Amino acid sequence: MPTPPPTLELKDVQFRWPGRAPFELSVPKLALAPAETVLLLGESGSGKSTLLSLICGTITAQSGRVAVAGTDISSLSAGKRDRFRAEQIGLIFQQFNLLPFANVRDNILLPLRFAPDRAARVSDPETEAETLCRALGLPNNVMNEQAGKLSVGQQQRVAAARALIGAPPLIIADEPTSSLDAATQSAFLELLFSQSRAHRSTVLMVSHDARLSDQFDRVIHMDDVAQTDRNAA
Numbered sequence: 723m724p725t726p727p728p729t730l731e732l733k734d735v736q737f738r739w740p741g742r743a744p745f746e747l748s749v750p751k752l753a754l755a756p757a758e759t760v761l762l763l764g765e766s767g768s769g770k771s772t773l774l775s776l777i778c779g780t781i782t783a784q785s786g787r788v789a790v791a792g793t794d795i796s797s798l799s800a801g802k803r804d805r806f807r808a809e810q811i812g813l814i815f816q817q818f819n820l821l822p823f824a825n826v827r828d829n830i831l832l833p834l835r836f837a838p839d840r841a842a843r844v845s846d847p848e849t850e851a852e853t854l855c856r857a858l859g860l861p862n863n864v865m866n867e868q869a870g871k872l873s874v875g876q877q878q879r880v881a882a883a884r885a886l887i888g889a890p891p892l893i894i895a896d897e898p899t900s901s902l903d904a905a906t907q908s909a910f911l912e913l914l915f916s917q918s919r920a921h922r923s924t925v926l927m928v929s930h931d932a933r934l935s936d937q938f939d940r941v942i943h944m945d946d947v948a949q950t951d952r953n954a955a
């Protein structure tokens with residue numbers, strides 16, 4: 723069988739933050755396969771967030787290729803990039819970024835509003851949101867609860883459901899477990915992976931915490947994928 727194209731591919735990427743203390747990041751090669759779960763480890767300041775921003779297309783590289791699901795993000799206009807991100811990438815942030823006054827249902831369904839193709843994959847959004855809540859271990863009847871009133875662990879699961887709905891090819895998680903104890907972290911990852919595998923979504927998670935390594939298919943370190951220069955001229 724032919725090898726499927728990578729869900730994420732970076733090739734000869736060069737990016738430089740401008741300013742008085744410029745920071746340059748270069749990534750010669752990085753590829754993630756469909757349904758792979760990858761932990762990206764790195765020290766503070768090593769450029770993890772910069773790399774995630776390049777992958778999400780919120781910043782663009784000066785040169786090189788950053789392709790998600792086969793499309794080079796730099797080939798898209800800024801407006802098209804926003805829609806592309808909503809279609810192709812499920813995001814779980816460190817602070818979850820839920821709308822605190824909106825209910826769980828509206829939080830989970832939010833990305834579908836900006837991503838018609840992703841929405842089209844969900845025949846019954848309400849039922850799909852409920853199914854994800856159940857699979858992620860949220861209590862029954864949580865859909866009408868105000869998101870800001872849930873526990874931190876529950877909010878994290880709502881954020882995961884929001885990222886997973888409509889099965890985007892790539893899930894990006896930026897330190898989503900840093901505020902949780904080890905047992906809760908591990909249980910959350912189990913749930914996230916069982917759902918991402920069911921949808922064949924690739925997961926790229928960034929962390930400082932090497933103790934999570936065993937749960938992932940592959941662990942990569944910033945030092946191994948990227949060269950950085952803090953004094954780039």
Ligand SMILES: Nc1ncnc2c1ncn2[C@@H]1O[C@H](COP(=O)(O)OP(=O)(O)OP(=O)(O)O)[C@@H](O)[C@H]1O
Nearest residue numbers: 739740741745764765766767768769770771772773
């Ligand atoms: N918006 C920006 N403008 C200019 N420089 C920036 C910007 N964002 C980050 N940098 C610089 O890029 C470098 C890498 O920062 P980045 O946030 O990517 O690292 P990180 O590995 O995610 O760190 P942490 O784990 O502490 O979040 C730092 O030197 C930082 O000062």
